Amino acid sequence: QVSLEEVMRHAMVPIPPPQFFDPDMDKFHYIPRNLAYDQTPLAVMSMFEDMGFISRHRIGRETLTKFVLMVRKGYRDPPYHNWAHAFAVAHFCYLMHKNLGLQDLFGELEVFALFVACLCHDIDHRGTTNSYQVASESVLAALYSSEGSVMEDYEKVLDLVKDIVLATDLAHHLKIVDDINAMAKAGYDKNNLKHRRLLLCLLMTSCDLSDQTKTWMNSKKIAELIYQEFFSQGDMERKMGRNPSEMMDRCKACIPELQIGFLDGIALPVFRTLTQIFPDAVVVVKAVENNRLMWTRVAKKLKDLNLPSNMDVFKMN
Ligand SMILES: COc1ccc(Cl)c(-c2nnc3c(C)nc4ccc(C(=O)NCC(C)C)cc4n23)c1
Ligand SMILES: [Mg+2]
């Protein structure tokens, strides 16, 4: 639970506009991880306000504060799948809303559900791949326990959030990626319910991978955190007498190669398909392509120096 003192401390401060945190808060190049941890609850409320969710859903200030603090508390502190990740993922949803005009292709409720799903999608993640959490209903109930909020929306939002959180499983994404590409090729039809569901899944995965759309320094740092989680899991599997997959095995994994494979196989297709539907997203594709290029340079330097490509790659500039 969140203490009343903590709720009141956050609820007494007026919600500032996003520019209070950074003049470029609503630009694709802004890196949400640069915002201090203590500022993130107020920044989430600022994005809620800026997207018009507070007035439209008549969410009480204390209720919203309690919700954000409960979600933040729901995260553990593994190297990557922590609150900073959830905040960065939700921030990219805000960026798409501000820069791509999501509301033109969706109902307002779907954008609201997407933003809430981004905040909740990895709650209680232990830094291992064997656990998929669907955002706990109690956390969502906190959002609707305020006076006057429209309860009939609650069921719809809850169902939407559950579907979207389940879509964050990469194996699920790989199962539907052909349908997503067919939808993008045929042309998105906002009156087609299947298209709306497929696009919500694509947008969620785009948010989940959005760290790759920022600078090389950010992209490299994220890979370091992810392989800390993967290799710890591999170490645990080896201790249990199991054979870890190459991606989880610190003795076998060639990080630059794996990252080039991930960008080519998953991240670039996701952001290129996004650009087919939202041409203004082309800037983020360019950033991911640049990060891919940087990994090829790291791979070449390692080969020339005949160096291993384990965690030491993160010490190189
Ligand atoms: C959207 O859901 C998730 C869930 C978990 C993670 Cl860690 C990620 C994620 N976010 N950034 C990354 C980066 C930079 N590299 C990754 C390399 C491999 C994999 C992975 O899971 N590969 C196996 C799979 C293809 C069956 C995930 C990676 N990843 C995304
Ligand atoms: Mg996840």
Ligand SMILES: [Zn+2]
């Ligand atoms: Zn995630």
